Amino acid sequence: MFEGRKLALATMHQKEKVITPILENELKVKIVVPDNFNSDLFGTFTRDIKRIGTQQEAARKKAIAAMDILGYDLGVASEGSFGEDPSIPFVQSNLELVLLIDKKNNLEISGYAHSSKLKMEGLYVNSIDDVMTYAKKWGFPQYGIILRSNKNGKNRIYKDLYTENDLIITAKKLFSRPFTKKIFIEMDMRAHRNPTRMEVIKQATIDLIKNIKSTCPKCATPGFVITSIEKGLICKQCSLPTDLPKYEIYTCVKCKYSQKKLVTQYGKLANPRYCSQCNP
Ligand SMILES: [Zn+2]
Ligand SMILES: [Zn+2]
Known part of the structure; x- marks a missing residue:
């Protein structure tokens, strides 16, 4: 296709x-x-x-x-x-x-x-020493660091800082503005400056491939995936239905054919720990 x-x-x-x-x-x-x-x-x-x-x-x-x-x-x-x-x-x-x-x-x-x-971390700091401390703590320079005058402003946001020198020069510039006692430092969440996020995007791409390869048993359209869950896995102790999922429902986006599959990850019966009767 x-x-x-x-x-x-x-x-x-x-x-x-x-x-x-x-x-x-x-x-x-x-x-x-x-x-x-x-x-x-x-x-x-x-x-x-x-x-x-x-x-x-x-x-x-x-x-x-x-x-x-x-x-x-x-x-x-x-x-x-x-x-x-x-x-x-x-x-x-x-x-x-x-x-x-x-x-x-x-x-x-x-x-x-x-x-x-x-985690998406950021805070106000009031010295260049603090800027360097947090930058190192958050993995700079492998991980990007953003300096800005305010947490939520649209102006004076510095994203393209690659060396310690970039950080020092930019922090000095921000601190030298009139009435400035503190500036905001935060982790850069853009993929190219955040290796952890890049790895999660890679995993999501692998999941996409898995979903494309899952095809509808009736019309062979790719993307035959879980569209909803049916709760009610039976409790091992009291035999009443719990809130744990019992079935996963797969639906074809094209022909709407759907299939129920038993959820296996919690075992055949639910641990009473998840039962509102046995463990309210
Ligand atoms: Zn189909
Ligand atoms: Zn129970």
């Missing part, structure tokens, strides 16, 4: 380094990144440009923009988000989405990966 086709990859932060080898090898497509593609228009992690819509919508807009520039009917974009971990309260986690759009076959297939290793 994809072999020999050209695919537009929407990125300005070198995500092609991890995405291109996997997709070209697995799908036999030819990937092109449009020149000067400005993905910042669709939102930034530095809060100066707000993302409009959901993670899925942002990725879709980026992919379509790149496809339009190149005139292709196949495109991929990725979009990251940071928020509270769905399974561990108060722990921040990073969710990466890699989305493939195929206009010719009217398909949209997603791949996801999730990591709680990466």
Whole structure:
């Protein structure tokens, strides 16, 4: 379905380094990144440009923009988000989405990966020594560091700092402004300055390939994936249904054929620990 086709990859932060080898090898497509593609228009992690819509919508807009520039009917974009971990309260986690759009076959297939290793950290500091301390703590220079006059302002945001000297000169410049006692330092979450995030994007690309290879048993369309979950795994102790998933429902995006598969990761019966009767 994809072999020999050209695919537009929407990125300005070198995500092609991890995405291109996997997709070209697995799908036999030819990937092109449009020149000067400005993905910042669709939102930034530095809060100066707000993302409009959901993670899925942002990725879709980026992919379509790149496809339009190149005139292709196949495109991929990725979009990251940071928020509270769905399974561990108060722990921040990073969710990466890699989305493939195929206009010719009217398909949209997603791949996801999730990591709680990466935190989005930032704080006000009042000396150059503090700037250096936090920069080192957050892995500079392998990891990017951003200096800015305010946590949420649109002006004076310095992102392209590569050496200790860049940090010192920029911090001095910011501190020398009138009435400035503190400046804001934060981790750069852009993929090319954040190896941890780049790795999660790679995992999301691998998940995308897995989902593409999962085809509908009825019509063979790629992207036969879990679309919902049915709760009610039976408790080992009291035999009542728990909130743990019992079935995963797979649905074909094209012909709507669906299949129920038993969830196996929690065993045949639920641990009473997850039962609201036995462990209220
Ligand atoms: Zn189907
Ligand atoms: Zn029970």
